[in-house]
Amino acid sequence: MDGPGLANRIGYKVLGKDGTLGGGTGRPGIAWWAVFVLCTLFFLATLLPGALSLLYWHTARERADVSDGLLGLINNPHVFAWAGMLLMCAMWILEYTRRGSIGVSNKQQSFGSEIRLLPTWLHVAWFIGLTVLSGALIGLPWTMDWDFDVFFVWFLWAAIITPVNGAVLGSLVKKTCYARWYRRRAASSPNGRVVRTAQPFWRSYSYRWRFDLWICGAATLMVVTGALIWWNLAHLPADDFGDAEDIAEATLVTTVLLATGVPALVFGLWSCTQFWRSGEDIRTGESAT
Numbered sequence: 001m002d003g004p005g006l007a008n009r010i011g012y013k014v015l016g017k018d019g020t021l022g023g024g025t026g027r028p029g030i031a032w033w034a035v036f037v038l039c040t041l042f043f044l045a046t047l048l049p050g051a052l053s054l055l056y057w058h059t060a061r062e063r064a065d066v067s068d069g070l071l072g073l074i075n076n077p078h079v080f081a082w083a084g085m086l087l088m089c090a091m092w093i094l095e096y097t098r099r100g101s102i103g104v105s106n107k108q109q110s111f112g113s114e115i116r117l118l119p120t121w122l123h124v125a126w127f128i129g130l131t132v133l134s135g136a137l138i139g140l141p142w143t144m145d146w147d148f149d150v151f152f153v154w155f156l157w158a159a160i161i162t163p164v165n166g167a168v169l170g171s172l173v174k175k176t177c178y179a180r181w182y183r184r185r186a187a188s189s190p191n192g193r194v195v196r197t198a199q200p201f202w203r204s205y206s207y208r209w210r211f212d213l214w215i216c217g218a219a220t221l222m223v224v225t226g227a228l229i230w231w232n233l234a235h236l237p238a239d240d241f242g243d244a245e246d247i248a249e250a251t252l253v254t255t256v257l258l259a260t261g262v263p264a265l266v267f268g269l270w271s272c273t274q275f276w277r278s279g280e281d282i283r284t285g286e287s288a289t
Contacts, residue, residue: 022097057144130165166220174272198279207278215268222261
């Protein structure tokens with residue numbers, strides 16, 4: 001058998017001698033708070049140029065100059081991509097180890113994890129909050145005679161948050177349906193124990209790779225994008241949208257996005273209800289390497 005790859009060797013090094021990372025105590029440490037503050041400041045800072053533009057427009061009917069200096073740097077998509085990626089990855093790892101732990105998997109030559117699930121009410125609150133936030137990021141620029149360059153980062157955030165929210169919805173369905181299945185099996189078992197039987201396809205699809213959540217996220221982005229283009233076609237004057245060729249192309253894109261995205265979202269949500277077929281505990285996870 002081949003030895004562990006580079007990613008595995010790095011993982012073993014990070015886990016240290018005890019082979020685990022994180023204790024799942026739920027208490028945020030200093031590093032967690034530091035990265036949380038940095039993430040919050042970065043999010044607010046990247047929204048600041050657009051927020052100033054909206055404020056100036058709705059109060060003085062003037063455009064704010066946000067093209068130079070620090071605000072211009074903040075609105076740079078390259079800064080957004082690199083700084084945002086590093087901060088979000090750090091926050092994800094720290095939050096994961098705050099609520100759970102990561103260690104070497106006993107079943108595969110990979111890494112396994114166990115995490116404390118969010119309460120359902122908080123999960124719903126996250127979904128509603130992200131829905132409102134993504135709607136504001138997309139909708140507020142349309143309240144003024146806006147410049148695309150100013151609000152470019154707003155649309156980048158919306159393009160990230162929208163599929164994440166689709167995955168949040170899928171995760172909520174997944175967790176709720178699994179809990180109901182678990183309670184039914186426990187109630188029908190003589191000793192209250194639930195025996196899980198793994199089906200190889202579903203274990204790979206729903207547990208190891210989480211394809212059900214990826215589909216929910218991608219399909220949500222397709223549906224929202226198609227709906228936005230459709231709304232523009234329905235409400236913008238034809239001269240503002242473009243010529244006849246532009247309208248025909250936009251109509252085709254809208255049709256493809258909605259005709260593909262809606263069934264894909266339905267399928268993704270349905271497949272989230274089948275997690276029990278994986279034979280695994282929903283509180284655990286396994287990496288692909």
